[in-house]
Every structure is written in structure tokens, then in C-alpha cells.
Amino acid sequence: MSFCRGCGHQIHETAESCPQCGAANASLATRKAASADQEGTLWLPIPSLVCGLIVVLALFDPEDWETDQVIGGIGLAVTAIVLGGISLAKQKRGLGIAIAGLILGILGLLGALGSQL
Numbered sequence: 854m855s856f857c858r859g860c861g862h863q864i865h866e867t868a869e870s871c872p873q874c875g876a877a878n879a880s881l882a883t884r885k886a887a888s889a890d891q892e893g894t895l896w897l898p899i900p901s902l903v904c905g906l907i908v909v910l911a912l913f914d915p916e917d918w919e920t921d922q923v924i925g926g927i928g929l930a931v932t933a934i935v936l937g938g939i940s941l942a943k944q945k946r947g948l949g950i951a952i953a954g955l956i957l958g959i960l961g962l963l964g965a966l967g968s969q970l
């Protein structure tokens with residue numbers, strides 16, 4: 854049980870508002886806000902990080918890249934940037950992973966383009 858902020862009447866935790874005075878249930882609002890941080894999927898930031906990581910690791914390959922490797926690398930880098938960007942825009946979950954994926958994607962893209970100069 855929790856207590857109404859407005860009138861002190863005892864109300865059920867899951868009640869949206871106080872049946873006595875109609876004030877919003879403060880404890881429910883707090884809990885909803887807390888769970889919003891956990892909402893979202895890790896299927897955006899983790900693939901972003903993986904794609905970014907593959908491209909950046911491939912940059913350390915001392916051999917010159919074949920054209921199809923460069924195209925594949927750019928594709929992976931762009932995927933990392935797009936997925937990381939969507940994740941950052943849409944959700945708080947996996948924030949650090951999304952930022953890492955985005956940065957690795959940008960580095961990978963610059964590296965893949967730079968290898969062609």
C-alpha cells in the first residue's frame with residue numbers, strides 16, 4: 854500500500870490515482886519512470902558495436918584490402934553508425950554500447966575510405 858500525496862488516504866500501489874481526491878499516485882509514476890530506463894532492446898546497440906569492432910579490427914590487417922573488402926567494410930561501418938544512432942535516439946538502454954558502436958563505426962568508415970586514398 855502507498856499513501857496519497859494529496860489527502861494522505863491509503864491507496865493501492867497499482868492505482869493510477871487516489872479514489873478519495875483524484876490525485877495521481879506518486880509511487881506509481883516513480884516506478885514507471887524507473888522502468889522506462891530499462892525499456893528498449895539490446896538488438897540495436899550490440900550489433901552496432903559488433904559491426905564497428907569488426908571493421909576497426911580489419912583495419913589492423915596489414916595487407917591491402919581488395920575492393921570487395923572495402924565495400925564490405927564500409928557497409929559494416931555504416932550499419933554500426935546507423936544502428937548506434939537509432940539506439941541513441943530511441944532509448945536509454947545500452948547507451949554506452951551504442952556510443953562505442955557509433956565511434957567504432959565512424960573510425961572504421963574513415964579507415965576504410967582512407968585505405969583507398
Ligand SMILES: [Zn+2]
Pocket residue numbers: 857858859860861862871872873874875876
Ligand atoms: Zn487523495
